Amino acid sequence: MDFIINAILKLGKVDRRWIFLVIAIVVLIPLLYPLALPIRPTATSQQVYDAVETLPKGSKVLLSCEYSPSTKPEIHPMVVSFLRHCFKNKHKIYITCLWPDGQFMAEEALAEVAEKEFDLIYGEDYVLLGFRPGNEAVVKGIVSDLRKLYTIDSRGTKVTEIPMMEGINRFEDFDFLFSASAGYPGTIEWVQYAVDPTDVPMSTGTTSIQVNEVMPYVQAGQVQGILAGMPGAAEYENLIDHPGIGTSGMDAQSVAHLVIVLFIILGNLGYFIERNKEKKNRGY
Amino acid sequence: MNFEIFGAWISVFLTLAIFSFLYKDNPIYKIAEHLFVGVSAGYWMTIFFWTQIQPNLFGRLWPSKEYSETGIWYGLYDVLNIVAGSIFPEGGIDKGHDLHFSYLIPLALGIMMLLSLFKSFNWMARWGIAYTVGMAAGLRAYGYLNSNVIAQLKATIIPIANTDLPIFSLLGESHFNNFILLIGTLTGLLYFYFSKEHSGVFGKVSKIGIYFLMISFGASFGFAVMGRISLLIGRFVELITFSSSSYHHASLWVLLLMVAILGYSAVTEKRTEI
Incomplete structure (x- = not known):
């Protein structure tokens, strides 16, 4: 458990340039190798x-x-x-x-x-x-x-x-x-x-x-x-x-969104863990 | 030289130059940034001149329909023709307009706005700005009142006790959705009512309004992320296209060059720090 918590805390402090790189990779891969995810009209x-x-x-x-x-x-x-x-x-x-x-x-x-x-x-x-x-x-x-x-x-x-x-x-x-x-x-x-x-x-x-x-x-x-x-x-x-081009871009869009959501969840988890740690240290 | 291939190389260079800012601010990024600002300004000015000022302003002041070689007005035009023949072609401007001397007013206001470049005449620019502000305010007042206030208000007048509607529907009309719309509108508006302290029951109701606003901000953020990713996809699609052999692998070569330059500058910077 401690290993996961430490990993989340480390991720929260990672240089933002690594995040840019990850986003670039997850956008690029589906463009090169399409996943053909279904598209349903809203x-x-x-x-x-x-x-x-x-x-x-x-x-x-x-x-x-x-x-x-x-x-x-x-x-x-x-x-x-x-x-x-x-x-x-x-x-x-x-x-x-x-x-x-x-x-x-x-x-x-x-x-x-x-x-x-x-x-x-x-x-x-x-x-x-x-x-x-x-x-x-x-x-x-x-x-x-x-x-x-x-x-x-x-x-x-x-x-x-x-x-x-x-x-x-x-x-x-x-x-x-x-x-x-x-x-x-x-x-x-x-x-x-x-x-x-x-x-x-x-x-x-x-x-x-x-x-x-x-x-x-x-x-x-x-x-x-x-x-x-x-x-x-x-x-x-x-x-x-x-x-056309809209359809071909949707795989990349979907994967990128999943990764961004993951980053947001991890970022929030890191924030809450750190806040709890601070509270404990202060003796609340 | 094939201009399509040359254009592709330029496009790749500028795209990667802008992306290089994600690593850190650097001279390659600055080149692309300055180029963009300069080209945009020049492009906009040219387009504005040739689509509006030349055909719609000069075209109404010196239309070819009314051209005569003897009058003073067209005598002035002939002088302009000698100075700038492409803007003022021989025999008047043929853009299908009649002669309108009233267009001398916007011409004068336009010149007065340009005079803001000179310190002693910059007060004159206020007249042109005053006209623009007044006109825009008048136009917008009507548009906002009609479409944003009245029409939006009408759209919130919805039946909440209509027996024909289903109790719940995710997308279509339903009692549940109408109820949410009503509560959201009322509590959202109450949040912006500042003549009463936000405490007690009123405070709780306005807090519900904040939650509705937060949901809206969340949706805006989601859409903003989606938009930025779409633009990234657009650039990547072009970079992939230009990495093919028909473009002499432009994307790969420019990327390598840029990584080499930025890498070299990072190493030399580190050495200088030591």
């Missing part, structure tokens, strides 16, 4: 999938990309899967970006899905309107008069010359919104300035760190489902039956 991911499924064919879907390379591992798989799902259901995709890097992320996703996989035509099946600075003011601008804000798309083509932009003047002309968000401005701004005032349905995919912040809007019915971080992306990939 209710909120299923809600996103159902929301897209219930849209009639040829619906006008606005996809807003608010993420950058730093959050690409979490959000990009969602965007790729969402595009796949929408193009499979013959929906028209309009992309706006509230983050400057979002434009390049969207270009990458479109090249992979719209051009390579579905061989779709730019301007007829999808359009990348691009980035506009101004945060929530941009959302307000899209709600009131999209054409005032976007006179040209990301390629410099006049919006009036893009066939699929016909009849699109404001936010209410879209049938659905999906916000791929990694922070501010993002999902919350879309809810506050676009969705709540107009009642256009919306779903979202966010980074894990944002989930707690966005969840109240999902619970209140203001947002139809949420893809919560990498697990959300993996679940969506599973739902559309097209495994």
